[in-house]
Amino acid sequence: MTGDPYKKKTIRISTIIIEVYYMFFFKSKFFAKVKKGSWAVVTGASDGIGKEFAIQLSQKGYNIVLISRTTEKMEEVSKTIKEKEPSRETLIISADLSEKESIEKIASKINDLEIEIFVNNAGQSNEFPLLFHELDEKTRKNIMNINAVNFVELTKLMIEKMMEKKNGLILTMGSLSAIHGAPLLGLYAGTKSFVLNFTNSLAYEYKDSGIKFHCFKPSFIATNMTKMRASFTVPSAQKFVRTALNRIGSPQIDINPVPIHRVIEIFSNFFVHFFMNYVAQIGRKLRRRAIEKQQLLDKSKQD
Ligand SMILES: NC(=O)c1ccc[n+]([C@@H]2O[C@H](COP(=O)([O-])OP(=O)(O)OC[C@H]3O[C@@H](n4cnc5c(N)ncnc54)[C@H](OP(=O)(O)O)[C@@H]3O)[C@@H](O)[C@H]2O)c1
Numbered sequence: 001m002t003g004d005p006y007k008k009k010t011i012r013i014s015t016i017i018i019e020v021y022y023m024f025f026f027k028s029k030f031f032a033k034v035k036k037g038s039w040a041v042v043t044g045a046s047d048g049i050g051k052e053f054a055i056q057l058s059q060k061g062y063n064i065v066l067i068s069r070t071t072e073k074m075e076e077v078s079k080t081i082k083e084k085e086p087s088r089e090t091l092i093i094s095a096d097l098s099e100k101e102s103i104e105k106i107a108s109k110i111n112d113l114e115i116e117i118f119v120n121n122a123g124q125s126n127e128f129p130l131l132f133h134e135l136d137e138k139t140r141k142n143i144m145n146i147n148a149v150n151f152v153e154l155t156k157l158m159i160e161k162m163m164e165k166k167n168g169l170i171l172t173m174g175s176l177s178a179i180h181g182a183p184l185l186g187l188y189a190g191t192k193s194f195v196l197n198f199t200n201s202l203a204y205e206y207k208d209s210g211i212k213f214h215c216f217k218p219s220f221i222a223t224n225m226t227k228m229r230a231s232f233t234v235p236s237a238q239k240f241v242r243t244a245l246n247r248i249g250s251p252q253i254d255i256n257p258v259p260i261h262r263v264i265e266i267f268s269n270f271f272v273h274f275f276m277n278y279v280a281q282i283g284r285k286l287r288r289r290a291i292e293k294q295q296l297l298d299k300s301k302q303d
Pocket of ligand 1: 047067122
């Protein structure tokens with residue numbers, strides 16, 4: 001069966017028009033009427049993308065629960081929020097999301113809050129690209145626990161709270177690596193595929209319960225995780241979050257909000273093997289450089 005070529009062409013053109021509309025013309029109305037006293041919970045809120053979600057959501061009218069391991073950095077974020085929006089409240093929860101006990105701690109602290117938004121953002125990758133068997137046990141466990149195991153537990157906690165009010169929004173951070181994988185960051189990419197599929201599934205599972213879901217799947221963003229500077233292809237966290245929040249409420253569940261990242265995604269879908277070999281090549285180069293740097297450091301310590 002070859003199908004009707006006219007029909008196929010029409011579908012393709014319609015898809016492009018829809019894509020362009022959401023990318024460039026859609027304006028989110030989701031934040032038009034934020035109820036006073038509503039809270040947004042952001043994990044990984046001390047830095048990078050999470051910090052920006054915390055700041056920009058506070059500007060949209062939410063009080064913010066900040067979660068990460070580093071209290072001092074969250075205090076700084078809280079100060080920034082209050083300087084910009086003096087009437088906002090913040091709650092700082094120091095918690096290590098690689099540890100199971102942190103979930104109970106978070107649950108008890110947010111018990112009385114009216115939570116409308118949960119940004120399940122905290123994530124970990126290996127420090128630099130490595131072959132899978134080279135990852136030490138701690139790194140393997142941290143990636144699994146932060147990006148998947150406790151990610152799931154926090155999702156359950158928030159869904160149960162949101163079900164009571166039949167209202168809520170859950171945002172997750174996938175990655176472009178979730179789509180085809182990322183050689184030499186394989187475990188990280190695997191967990192991000194999980195995040196993407198899990199979020200997509202829940203979006204339909206909870207369709208009638210008033211809880212909305214979006215999963216973002218960007219390429220590189222200029223944060224501590226990538227150690228990259230902002231450029232045309234690598235947006236700042238601030239720009240990424242601004243474009244991401246402008247897509248909330250669109251019917252698309254998984255979203256690549258930065259136009260150049262979406263172009264890279266489409267390219268990777270057409271030329272999967274080329275794309276994967278290219279990523280593997282860069283990964284090997286970065287691995288070699290990082291190992292050489294480490295060896296030099298070890299040597300200088302011995303001398
Ligand atoms: N940057 C990118 O290019 C990119 C691309 C695609 C997807 N993402 C995803 O976006 C999310 C945020 O990444 P990012 O670039 O903003 O990273 P980042 O700048 O390294 O920030 C990571 C945040 O997570 C927190 N965190 C790390 N380990 C934690 C732990 N064990 N317990 C609690 N909090 C922890 C960190 O705070 P503390 O150190 O204070 O705990 C920090 O606030 C991640 O899920 C990442 O996979 C990033």
